[in-house]
Amino acid sequence: MTTQNQPNTESEGHPSGDDRYLSIDKSMRQFKYEKDSLLEVLNAAQEVFGHLSRDLLIYIATHLNVPLSQVYGVATFYHLFTFDPQGEHNCIICKGTACHVKGADEIIAALSEEFQIEAGETTEDGLFSLTIARCLGSCGLAPVIVLDGQVYGKETPDAVTRRAAEVVALSRETLAENVEVG
Amino acid sequence: MNFDKLEEIGNQERSRQEAYKRRIFCCTSTACLSAGAGQVHNTLDQAVAACQCDANEAEVVKTGCMGLCSAGPLVRVDQKGQDPLLYGNVSPESAQYIISKHVPIQRDDLTVDEDEMDQSVAPHDFPHYRASLRRIRTKTDFDRLIIPLDIPFFAKQEKVVLNETGRIDPDKIEDYLAHGGYRALAHVLENMTPEEVCNEILGSGLRGRGGAGFPTGMKWNFVRQESADQKYVIVNGDEGDPGAYMDRTVMEDDPHRVLEGMMICAYAVGASSGYLYIRGEYPIAVERIRKAIRSARRWQILGRSVMGTDFQFVADVRIGAGAFVCGEETALIHSVEGKRGMPRMRPPYPSTSGLWDAPTVINNVETMANVPSIINKGAAWYANIGTEKSKGTKVFALAGHLRNTGLIEVPMGITLREIVYEIGGGIPGGREFKAAQTGGPSGGCIPMEYLDSPVDYESLNQLGSIMGSGGLVIIDDSTEMPDFAKYFMEFCVDESCGKCVPCRIGTVQISKLLDKLIAGGGSLEDLEKLDNLCQTVKTTSLCGLGQSAPNPVLSTLRYFRGEYETLVQDAPAD
Numbered sequence: 001m002t003t004q005n006q007p008n009t010e011s012e013g014h015p016s017g018d019d020r021y022l023s024i025d026k027s028m029r030q031f032k033y034e035k036d037s038l039l040e041v042l043n044a045a046q047e048v049f050g051h052l053s054r055d056l057l058i059y060i061a062t063h064l065n066v067p068l069s070q071v072y073g074v075a076t077f078y079h080l081f082t083f084d085p086q087g088e089h090n091c092i093i094c095k096g097t098a099c100h101v102k103g104a105d106e107i108i109a110a111l112s113e114e115f116q117i118e119a120g121e122t123t124e125d126g127l128f129s130l131t132i133a134r135c136l137g138s139c140g141l142a143p144v145i146v147l148d149g150q151v152y153g154k155e156t157p158d159a160v161t162r163r164a165a166e167v168v169a170l171s172r173e174t175l176a177e178n179v180e181v182g
Numbered sequence: 183m184n185f186d187k188l189e190e191i192g193n194q195e196r197s198r199q200e201a202y203k204r205r206i207f208c209c210t211s212t213a214c215l216s217a218g219a220g221q222v223h224n225t226l227d228q229a230v231a232a233c234q235c236d237a238n239e240a241e242v243v244k245t246g247c248m249g250l251c252s253a254g255p256l257v258r259v260d261q262k263g264q265d266p267l268l269y270g271n272v273s274p275e276s277a278q279y280i281i282s283k284h285v286p287i288q289r290d291d292l293t294v295d296e297d298e299m300d301q302s303v304a305p306h307d308f309p310h311y312r313a314s315l316r317r318i319r320t321k322t323d324f325d326r327l328i329i330p331l332d333i334p335f336f337a338k339q340e341k342v343v344l345n346e347t348g349r350i351d352p353d354k355i356e357d358y359l360a361h362g363g364y365r366a367l368a369h370v371l372e373n374m375t376p377e378e379v380c381n382e383i384l385g386s387g388l389r390g391r392g393g394a395g396f397p398t399g400m401k402w403n404f405v406r407q408e409s410a411d412q413k414y415v416i417v418n419g420d421e422g423d424p425g426a427y428m429d430r431t432v433m434e435d436d437p438h439r440v441l442e443g444m445m446i447c448a449y450a451v452g453a454s455s456g457y458l459y460i461r462g463e464y465p466i467a468v469e470r471i472r473k474a475i476r477s478a479r480r481w482q483i484l485g486r487s488v489m490g491t492d493f494q495f496v497a498d499v500r501i502g503a504g505a506f507v508c509g510e511e512t513a514l515i516h517s518v519e520g521k522r523g524m525p526r527m528r529p530p531y532p533s534t535s536g537l538w539d540a541p542t543v544i545n546n547v548e549t550m551a552n553v554p555s556i557i558n559k560g561a562a563w564y565a566n567i568g569t570e571k572s573k574g575t576k577v578f579a580l581a582g583h584l585r586n587t588g589l590i591e592v593p594m595g596i597t598l599r600e601i602v603y604e605i606g607g608g609i610p611g612g613r614e615f616k617a618a619q620t621g622g623p624s625g626g627c628i629p630m631e632y633l634d635s636p637v638d639y640e641s642l643n644q645l646g647s648i649m650g651s652g653g654l655v656i657i658d659d660s661t662e663m664p665d666f667a668k669y670f671m672e673f674c675v676d677e678s679c680g681k682c683v684p685c686r687i688g689t690v691q692i693s694k695l696l697d698k699l700i701a702g703g704g705s706l707e708d709l710e711k712l713d714n715l716c717q718t719v720k721t722t723s724l725c726g727l728g729q730s731a732p733n734p735v736l737s738t739l740r741y742f743r744g745e746y747e748t749l750v751q752d753a754p755a756d
Contacts, residue, residue, distance in 0.1 A: 040501065080504040
């Protein structure tokens with residue numbers, strides 16, 4: 001059953017020489033290049049690259065011997081996969097029921113206003129992404145947000161905006177300094 | 183390794199724990215962590231070290247959820263010969279107080295010059311740390327952080343599934359063994375036939391905790407009676423309901439219990455392989471379950487010969503990538519197979535043709551977590567809890583406009599009033615109770631006049647809601663019901679997989695009608711249309727998602743029609 005999968009397993013690594021592809025290879029090897037492992041491999045890929053680029057999808061399709069259309073179909077079906085690079089800073093707003101009734105929408109509106117982006121978008125300078133989560137499962141602390149991996153509970157629109165603006169301003173300064181030095 | 187050996191390891195761990203004069207438990211589940219429990223835990227550790235007391239004076243233990251998430255971070259002190267003390271809203275400073283109050287501090291005779299102190303030594307070795315601990319001991323105002331353990335929030339609960347969460351270290355299999363872990367599995371393997379196990383579960387009256395409430399024993403019997411070489415067990419940990427985190431807590435805080443339940447199920451139905459399908463948004467749950475599998479394998483609880491018997495079982499984790507529809511069993515199976523998680527027509531049911539066309543049992547995390555207790559204490563004991571048709575307990579994630587929010591486990595048949603006003607402590611801010619929302623996007627809103635109805639599968643169905651997986655969101659009178667219904671409808675529009683027409687198009691149209699009504703452009707005719715459309719989607723959709731998607735709209739139309747009619751009357755004339 002594995003014969004049709006074999007030809008592709010020899011050519012490991014990406015022609016670009018990007019090392020990150022090696023860990024995708026590792027994941028595929030772990031699942032013996034079974035077609036069933038597609039979701040697991042996509043998960044691993046997203047973890048390493050942060051998003052799924054066209055190149056990455058083609059790479060996975062070729063190595064698992066699954067049509068690209070199917071890889072694309074599966075990847076677009078699930079919410080967890082993103083196809084655009086994420087910003088340097090990421091703020092996830094929980095939109096679960098508990099957070100909804102406690103004013104998550106106001107937090108989203110405040111951040112959209114501050115950074116001039118819609119939910120799910122990244123600012124043009126690539127410094128900030130605004131992401132919506134269906135539920136982070138910390139309903140006792142609603143409304144909940146995650147800023148750069150740190151979870152904050154019982155939040156207010158003002159506090160979140162201030163916190164987010166601070167981290168972004170810091171990155172912007174560093175960027176400006178680097179440009180001056182450069 | 184046979185069970186006697188495992189029991190010995192458990193006994194060793196128990197005597198190790200009993201040697202301590204006091205054990206200090208710090209909740210490190212997600213809710214408490216986001217309230218700062220990580221720092222609190224570090225402080226507790228450091229302060230105990232700084233006391234430089236005898237080794238058997240105190241141990242700091244990282245545990246899972248203690249329930250009252252709104253008062254996190256929580257710390258519990260269990261002292262020998264004394265009642266346990268629970269501290270809420272613990273900060274690093276009050277953590278030092280807790281230690282200084284309960285743990286003896288070594289005496290220092292010499293005075294120390296801070297400038298001359300050797301900075302390379304860890305801070306807890308500094309005598310001045312001890313001095314500050316002594317000072318903080320006098321600040322008795324920290325005693326107000328003590329939460330009495332006899333308040334209704336705790337007294338009204340009955341713990342089966344959550345019995346060990348908050349008491350054990352989820353990362354240590356020894357701790358689970360010390361609390362009687364894997365005894366049920368050993369008993370089943372030694373003394374019971376698969377048929378007896380199925381009948382025991384059937385006799386307990388346990389019903390699926392994922393929401394639909396199908397009798398678990400019956401499901402197991404169907405699969406057991408199939409004559410296939412390969413059968414599978416799948417544990418559904420894809421908790422998609424926004425506003426619910428029961429399954430996450432059980433997987434994170436007592437992972438071995440889930441594993442044990444799963445293996446008892448596998449033995450009962452004759453499966454040798456199984457998957458735990460866990461939501462991708464729950465990285466800690468994935469990590470803890472994986473760790474539990476690794477340690478179970480190391481102790482030969484999982485593998486070719488489970489506890490030295492002929493029974494073999496391998497378990498693996500599959501990560502769900504965020505699709506609400508994957509809670510539906512046929513969709514979940516497709517997802518485990520690495521495909522788009524779309525449901526298919528039933529029959530054939532998964533019990534005859536499931537994962538890779540083999541007979542498959544799919545049970546929710548909470549269902550599986552009930553199994554070890556039923557085997558240990560007997561079906562009759564379990565059947566004694568709850569109502570005539572709904573046996574046992576149910577875990578709810580209590581959230582929304584309430585004083586006490588968190589994770590609770592209550593006997594079936596408890597009234598909503600008891601949950602809201604006694605366990606939940608009532609509505610804060612001088613507001614009024616408006617509705618209790620159960621079952622998330624598949625459930626409905628229960629108004630004030632039905633607060634005294636019992637919480638069981640049948641009663642909730644009659645009220646137009648469902649038991650669901652355990653989300654229970656209480657809303658006060660600041661929430662507009664049409665808006666609330668629309669929130670759930672938007673969720674369903676987003677989550678509809680698009681396979682069947684009623685769900686794909688119907689949910690969008692319902693959502694548009696709601697938009698029109700909320701904007702004030704609707705008429706009475708639109709309300710009729712809304713009602714009709716909801717009925718159509720409910721009766722003609724392919725799977726549970728579509729069939730239950732109109733519930734939030736239908737139940738609010740039923741109980742809060744006035745609010746919809748106000749929108750219509752206020753509308754400008756056409």
